[in-house]
Amino acid sequence: MIFEMTVQVRVHDFTRGSNWYQTFLNRTPDFIPHDGFAEWEIIPGCWLQVAEGTPSEKSGPIRIGVSDIEGERERLVRILEIDKFKIHQREEVPVKWGTFSDPWGNLLGLFEYIDKKEEKQRINALLPTSNPHK
Template identity: 65%
Template structure:
């Protein structure tokens, strides 16, 4: 039985990487077990680890679900100075999405459910009755 998920990306400078990911995720790390490593629980049982090391070429993307992709894109461009990225959609796909990179070349992205009722049901299932 699989009950949790952890994924790891690497940055060449952990201090800069931790600061960058704190802004991206709008929160401090949940766990810093040792030097050169920070970990965030994104949703219950889903962890993102940022470790100091050599980033792997061609990894990802790790896509994060958001409730307003346009607003989040604008925030990231302003606060993290990332390059603008295109938001895509296709009629057979229930989300719109976009991909960008962090300063270390890690591929990241955002997605937003098109059906807001489905989105709220997913949030309720994952997080409980927490208002977004």
């Protein structure tokens, strides 16, 4: 039975990397077990780990769901100074998405449900007790 997952990215400079991911995720880590390692629980049972080390080449992207991809892209471009990435959309795909990288080359991305009713259903299914969108 699978019940949780973790995804890890590595950064050469942990202090800078941890600060970058705190800004990206808009909050401090949920767990820092030792030097050079931090974790955020993105949604219940899904953890993003940032570890000091050599970044993996050509891995990812790790995409995170957001309610407003354009607004979030503008926030990240402004405060993290990433390049303004293109937002893609295809008729047969129920989301818009975009990909960018962190300063260490880890591929990241965002996606947004086009159908807001579907988005609300997903949020309610994943976050039934802490849903600010109810």
